[in-house]
Amino acid sequence: MIHLQHLVKDYGRTRAVDDLSLEVTAGEVCVLIGPSGCGKTTTLRMINRLIEPSSGHILIDDQDISQIKPERLRLSIGYAIQSVGLFPHMTVATNIAVVPKLLNWEKEATSQRVEELLRLVGLDPGEFGHKYPGQLSGGQAQRVGVARALAADPPILLMDEPFGAVDPLTRERLQYQFARIQQELKKTVILVTHDLNEAIRLADRIAIMSAGKLVQYDTPETILSRPANKFVHDFVGTDRALKRLSRIGVEGFVKPANPVAITDSISKIAAVIGRQPSAWVVNGDGRLLGWIDRKSLAQASSASQVLVAQTADEVAISRGATLHEALSLMLGQGVKSVPVVDEQERLIGEVSLSDVEAATVETEA
Amino acid sequence: MSGKQVTSWLILAILTAAFIIFIANSHWVEASLRFLFPQEEAVVLPRASLLEFFWQHVQLVAVSSGITIMIGIPLGIWVTRTSGRDFLPLVTDLTSFGQTFPPVAVLALVVPVLGFGFQPTVAALVLYGLLPVVRNTITGLKAVPWHYLDAARGMGMSRLEALFAIEIPLAAPVIMAGIRISVIVNIGTATIGAIIGAGGLGSPIIAGLIQDNLAFIIEGAVPAAILAILVDQFLANIERLFAYPAQA
Numbered sequence: 001m002i003h004l005q006h007l008v009k010d011y012g013r014t015r016a017v018d019d020l021s022l023e024v025t026a027g028e029v030c031v032l033i034g035p036s037g038c039g040k041t042t043t044l045r046m047i048n049r050l051i052e053p054s055s056g057h058i059l060i061d062d063q064d065i066s067q068i069k070p071e072r073l074r075l076s077i078g079y080a081i082q083s084v085g086l087f088p089h090m091t092v093a094t095n096i097a098v099v100p101k102l103l104n105w106e107k108e109a110t111s112q113r114v115e116e117l118l119r120l121v122g123l124d125p126g127e128f129g130h131k132y133p134g135q136l137s138g139g140q141a142q143r144v145g146v147a148r149a150l151a152a153d154p155p156i157l158l159m160d161e162p163f164g165a166v167d168p169l170t171r172e173r174l175q176y177q178f179a180r181i182q183q184e185l186k187k188t189v190i191l192v193t194h195d196l197n198e199a200i201r202l203a204d205r206i207a208i209m210s211a212g213k214l215v216q217y218d219t220p221e222t223i224l225s226r227p228a229n230k231f232v233h234d235f236v237g238t239d240r241a242l243k244r245l246s247r248i249g250v251e252g253f254v255k256p257a258n259p260v261a262i263t264d265s266i267s268k269i270a271a272v273i274g275r276q277p278s279a280w281v282v283n284g285d286g287r288l289l290g291w292i293d294r295k296s297l298a299q300a301s302s303a304s305q306v307l308v309a310q311t312a313d314e315v316a317i318s319r320g321a322t323l324h325e326a327l328s329l330m331l332g333q334g335v336k337s338v339p340v341v342d343e344q345e346r347l348i349g350e351v352s353l354s355d356v357e358a359a360t361v362e363t364e365a
Numbered sequence: 366m367s368g369k370q371v372t373s374w375l376i377l378a379i380l381t382a383a384f385i386i387f388i389a390n391s392h393w394v395e396a397s398l399r400f401l402f403p404q405e406e407a408v409v410l411p412r413a414s415l416l417e418f419f420w421q422h423v424q425l426v427a428v429s430s431g432i433t434i435m436i437g438i439p440l441g442i443w444v445t446r447t448s449g450r451d452f453l454p455l456v457t458d459l460t461s462f463g464q465t466f467p468p469v470a471v472l473a474l475v476v477p478v479l480g481f482g483f484q485p486t487v488a489a490l491v492l493y494g495l496l497p498v499v500r501n502t503i504t505g506l507k508a509v510p511w512h513y514l515d516a517a518r519g520m521g522m523s524r525l526e527a528l529f530a531i532e533i534p535l536a537a538p539v540i541m542a543g544i545r546i547s548v549i550v551n552i553g554t555a556t557i558g559a560i561i562g563a564g565g566l567g568s569p570i571i572a573g574l575i576q577d578n579l580a581f582i583i584e585g586a587v588p589a590a591i592l593a594i595l596v597d598q599f600l601a602n603i604e605r606l607f608a609y610p611a612q613a
Contacts, residue, residue, distance in 0.1 A: 071522070074521035085515070
């Protein structure tokens with residue numbers, strides 16, 4: 001557990017952090033967010049003593065960190081900054097091995113750990129281990145940055161805009177990957193960002209800061225539904241109902257989809273479709289193949305003739321997705337329901353627009 | 366090391382060997398100069414063989430550049446640390462001053478203190494060669510982007526570890542460029558050592574100037590120029606060892 005007690009940081013006459021108290025539960029992701037200059041990065045850098053507070057204390061597991069030698073403290077805290085923090089003159093493998101090397105790990109153990117971490121962040125060790133940061137794309141570099149921070153398996157991770165310098169699509173992918181890794185590793189994470197969607201997606205708790213002060217510290221759901229004051233209200237924006245959808249998984253809203261099999265006869269398909277305009281088509285293993293329009297059935301002799309083939313990538317969402325994704329897919333495709341598939345692209349059901357609406361109303365109350 | 370680098374080391378080794386074999390063979394040297402200057406009475410300075418002059422010259426350059434590097438780099442590092450930052454302006458001023466001084470004048474100043482020969486020449490050359498090394502060390506270290514240092518310190522490196530693992534490797538190309546300039550200039554400047562009896566390739570040049578014998582001048586000047594080219598290539602090859610693929 002990390003405990004910030006009445007932290008103050010003055011730079012000359014400006015007060016960057018003003019009497020900040022915060023408790024971060026072990027195994028949780030705490031996101032510090034606020035407009036630039038609100039003191040969030042300063043706060044983060046005080047936790048690994050890159051900046052010393054003017055007054056106040058920081059306790060990690062009840063131990064005052066001002067009593068620990070900074071270098072020793074930092075070796076037990078993972079630190080990830082934007083991809084630019086990778087050392088350009090070292091290979092990816094050497095970059096990841098920096099902290100293990102400082103801790104005098106055995107060579108064998110270090111290289112094993114490097115491979116393990118590269119796999120964890122979804123990079124092939126054989127292909128990427130010997131590359132230099134200059135040869136990576138932005139997204140790859142940031143994944144290496146995360147791997148490097150995790151190298152010595154520290155219980156705490158500090159991340160300063162770790163997904164900042166990439167395009168929105170890559171960022172979203174990195175965020176989901178990070179969420180998956182975090183679910184597995186259960187680190188205590190403090191993450192600084194100015195991207196509210198990122199905060200909502202990743203945080204167990206969000207700390208909203210303004211002018212050095214902590215304005216609200218709560219779960220994303222509470223912050224979205226009950227902003228503490230006008231500042232938070234304005235900060236989360238008028239579309240907070242929409243944002244809240246990205247905290248809700250689709251799994252609770254999946255309904256049976258009544259698919260037809262590609263091998264079914266036309267008459268059977270017609271019976272299943274009934275009065276509906278269309279039906280999803282799966283193969284023998286239950287994998288989604290596309291859909292069939294009811295009107296097209298009249299002239300057809302077999303299902304494969306009239307199948308509108310579409311891959312799960314294009315039309316379906318995975319069961320780990322959020323209602324926010326479901327809604328954007330519906331709006332993007334102009335449909336009233338989207339199929340939900342599992343990891344093997346097997347159809348498990350569908351989510352409809354009315355369910356999303358219901359969820360919005362429900363959480364508003 | 367890439368195949369390209371192996372090739373450039375190989376070419377350098379062959380050229381150097383060919384050059385040394387040529388100047389070691391005094392008949393070849395004399396015959397070549399005789400061919401160019403058939404009317405001169407003597408075409409090689411009889412005082413010593415060209416190989417001896419060459420070897421003296423290499424010693425002068427090696428010792429003075431070695432000392433320059435051993436003083437210059439630590440000095441440049443020190444004035445960019447917290448402990449030495451106050452001395453930064455003083456050191457840059459002094460090293461610039463050292464280079465604005467004509468080396469001949471430096472010789473005149475050090476002779477009364479150190480006498481004639483090898484040592485005063487080395488002292489003058491060190492003073493003269495310090496500026497590029499110190500200045501490039503400072504520039505190179507200062508140009509290391511702060512976020513690399515921030516990441517290094519944030520990951521738990523001590524200042525010293527960050528200096529050796531991050532700062533110096535990243536500044537190495539700039540530092541190496543400074544060393545290259547210093548050593549190349551040094552090879553040319555070392556010829557003045559002959560004035561106060563340090564020998565070297567300056568001996569035939571100065572004898573040639575005094576006796577109005579162009580063959581002597583060529584005997585000293587051309588090997589000095591070739592030496593400079595070979596050493597420059599050697600240092601360029603070393604510089605390439607520090608290279609890493611930049612932003613793709």
